[in-house]
Amino acid sequence: MFGSQALETAIGLALMFFVIATASSAVVEFVSRLFGKRSADLEKTVKHMLAGQDVDDTDVAKAWTMFAGTSVYAAAREGAGKALLTQKRRPSYLSAKAFADATLEMIVEGNRLVAMDQLPANLRKRLDPLVRQTRGELVEIRAGLESWFDETMSRAEGAYKKWVTLLLFIVGLVFAVAGNAATTTVADDLWHNSVVRQSVVDAAGQVAANGQAADELDSIAKATSAMQQFSLPVGWDSQSRAEWRSDSAWTWHRTATVAGWLLTALLVMLGGPFWFDLLSKFVSLRSSGTKPVPAVDDHSSASVKQRAIRELSTTGLVGLPAVDVPQFLAAALGVEPPTDPPPTDSPPTDSPPAEAAAAAEGAVAQP
Numbered sequence: 200m201f202g203s204q205a206l207e208t209a210i211g212l213a214l215m216f217f218v219i220a221t222a223s224s225a226v227v228e229f230v231s232r233l234f235g236k237r238s239a240d241l242e243k244t245v246k247h248m249l250a251g252q253d254v255d256d257t258d259v260a261k262a263w264t265m266f267a268g269t270s271v272y273a274a275a276r277e278g279a280g281k282a283l284l285t286q287k288r289r290p291s292y293l294s295a296k297a298f299a300d301a302t303l304e305m306i307v308e309g310n311r312l313v314a315m316d317q318l319p320a321n322l323r324k325r326l327d328p329l330v331r332q333t334r335g336e337l338v339e340i341r342a343g344l345e346s347w348f349d350e351t352m353s354r355a356e357g358a359y360k361k362w363v364t365l366l367l368f369i370v371g372l373v374f375a376v377a378g379n380a381a382t383t384t385v386a387d388d389l390w391h392n393s394v395v396r397q398s399v400v401d402a403a404g405q406v407a408a409n410g411q412a413a414d415e416l417d418s419i420a421k422a423t424s425a426m427q428q429f430s431l432p433v434g435w436d437s438q439s440r441a442e443w444r445s446d447s448a449w450t451w452h453r454t455a456t457v458a459g460w461l462l463t464a465l466l467v468m469l470g471g472p473f474w475f476d477l478l479s480k481f482v483s484l485r486s487s488g489t490k491p492v493p494a495v496d497d498h499s500s501a502s503v504k505q506r507a508i509r510e511l512s513t514t515g516l517v518g519l520p521a522v523d524v525p526q527f528l529a530a531a532l533g534v535e536p537p538t539d540p541p542p543t544d545s546p547p548t549d550s551p552p553a554e555a556a557a558a559a560e561g562a563v564a565q566p
Contacts, residue, residue, distance in 0.1 A: 207396050247351075
């Protein structure tokens with residue numbers, strides 16, 4: 200009972216985190232597209248690769264003008280969408296091959312390299328040892344440029360993920376407060392209310408079975424409505440508003456609620472896919488039930504009885520006192536041998552040996 204109750208409570212919490220995390224991710228993605236965050240980060244990274252960091256803005260602008268003027272980048276820009284706010288058309292992604300092709304277009308004229316002093320400072324610093332090591336082989340230079348781009352973009356992607364994680368926490372906290380989705384309160388309600396818990400578990404089973412990703416949960420109203428539709432104990436009703444507006448200052452209830460909001464926001468940072476996978480595992484674990492005992496360990500199974508018959512026929516245990524009958528054999532024959540042998544000074548009784556012998560003879564007599 201306790202294990203089932205704990206698992207069902209965990210299912211309800213995972214469902215809540217999944218809904219809020221998915222809604223928060225939709226908001227974060229919208230903000231990223233609104234400001235063209237990915238395309239801006241890509242442009243900033245390429246500028247630093249070409250001109251270096253902490254350099255004059257004029258040098259940065261010159262380096263970027265050379266790169267943006269290549270046919271490779273022009274084609275990538277034409278195929279990109281516009282940022283919602285700035286209306287600038289810039290690519291959000293660039294492959295390592297495209298970067299290498301664009302850079303080679305900058306440094307190669309015909310079949311020869313241009314003068315190094317005409318190139319941006321940081322690119323020149325990177326190319327000088329690369330050209331000497333490869334002896335001017337364009338294939339080797341291209342491979343070196345691709346490797347350089349992949350390494351740099353890996354660090355840039357890490358910075359972008361940190362930005363997304365921080366924004367997920369902020370948006371998740373807004374959802375938690377606006378929808379009164381405090382982890383502590385919801386867990387307490389689920390634990391003590393079996394009716395609500397069962398409704399939430401049923402809804403979670405449908406979500407896991409249908410693979411619902413909740414892509415459209417991009418607003419607080421939609422997310423709160425979805426959680427209430429799943430019977431999750433969230434939202435601001437008259438009772439919760441009255442408790443929050445009570446004259447008592449920072450009571451235990453308020454402190455626990457605020458802590459629950461913060462905990463919800465922290466767990467939302469794990470993302471919607473994480474909580475959906477965990478929710479599916481919890482639902483699968485609940486529906487699978489308890490693992491059955493193997494036949495060799497089940498004293499009521501035919502396998503154990505067959506082993507008992509074989510043991511009797513090969514060792515001749517018929518007529519032994521019950522205390523000498525092996526445990527597995529006694530269990531298979533339905534005889535419970537005493538745990539302690541009878542005192543030596545008392546006369547032995549005939550009933551236990553007779554019972555064991557009779558049961559053993561009956562087992563051997565079976566075909």
